[in-house]
Amino acid sequence: MDAVKLRRALARTRLARVAAFPKRLATVARHDAKVLRVSARWLVASREHHNYTYELTKLSRSHLAWFVSVVCDLPVKQVREYLTEIESDDELRRHIASATAAAVRRGLADKQVRYARRIGWYAIVRARRPRHIVETGVDKGLGSCVLAAALLRNAAEGHPGRLSSIDINPEAGYLARTAPWSEVIDLIIGDSVESIGVLDRPVDLFLHDSDHSRGHERREFEAVEPKLARGAMLLTDNVMHTNVLANHAERTGRRFLAYRETPANHWYPGDGIGVAW
Incomplete structure (x- = not known):
């Protein structure tokens, strides 16, 4: 009996699980070895202890373009141009560095x-x-700078806007305190729920990226709901950990979609974007 026939015969017996164990072990070992190599490299090369930064894989970037295309009802070609636009913004890169x-x-x-x-x-x-x-949730201000860069581009095309960035840490946002990006940012230091409650302008786009507990995330969406402009969009950076925004979308009659990123050459499994609109 040749090897193929032997494997097929074993697969039909009680010994199948035992016979398959070496192959299963080798598969797991290869996977774990790759994770360990990437993790060891990161421990030596990186300084970050939270809010990890990384590039996306080519496939993940492609899926992100289609995700934005769907939620914004925009041709994917235009979305790809926007992605290239921010990635090619050398002035912003030099500033952040x-x-x-x-x-x-x-x-x-x-x-x-x-x-x-x-x-x-x-x-x-x-x-x-x-x-x-x-x-909500600013940390260094990397996301704030990215959002501000988009607002500056919009303003140059005749569509001005402003960003209210809220964080409870008075040291937050050091990347977002330099012109021209700071010119469209209002940095608010305080509790996010309380700060949302005193906003005096309608909100067209809301992004939760602060305390990622379910309770706090839910309180933020509840607090911002009466502040929303007609047709506003809600985003969460916590979509891989809770179903809070999906539940909120269902209660308020919105659509919901989630995207999960895949980091390139990083041990962290990645976060995502949840959108309700």
Whole structure:
């Protein structure tokens, strides 16, 4: 009996699980070895301890373009142009690199400028042309700069807008304190739910990226709901961990869609973008 016939015969017996074990073990070992290599490289080369930055795989970037195309009802070709636009913004890259190098917290930040799913945020802002964006959770201000860059492009085309960036940490947003990006950003230091409650302008685009507990995320969406402009869009950076925005979309009669990113050459499995519109 040749090897193929033997394997097929074994597959029909009680010994099948035992016979398959070496192959299964080898498959798991190869996978774990790759993860360990990438993790070890990151431990040596990176300084980051949270809010990890990385590039997207080519396939993940392609899926992101289609995701934005669907939620914004825009041809995917136009979305790809927006993604290339932010990735090719050399002025912003130089600013982020130099501001990171000069920051007091530079010991916990990588020098490389990597946007990951944030290029999707950029494309959504370029497509939707919001007059007022509210972002909760600022940290260094990388996402704030990306959003501001989109607003500046929109303004140059006759569609001005502003970004309210909210964070409870008074040291947050050091990347977003330099012109021209700071010229369209209102940095608000305080509790996000309380700060949302006193907003005096309608909100066209809301992004949750602060405390990722279910309760806090839910309170933010509940707080911003009466502040929303007609046709506003809601985003969450927490979609891989909770179903809060999906539930909110169902209660309020909106559509919902989620995208999961795939980091390139990084141990972290990635985050995503949830959208309700």
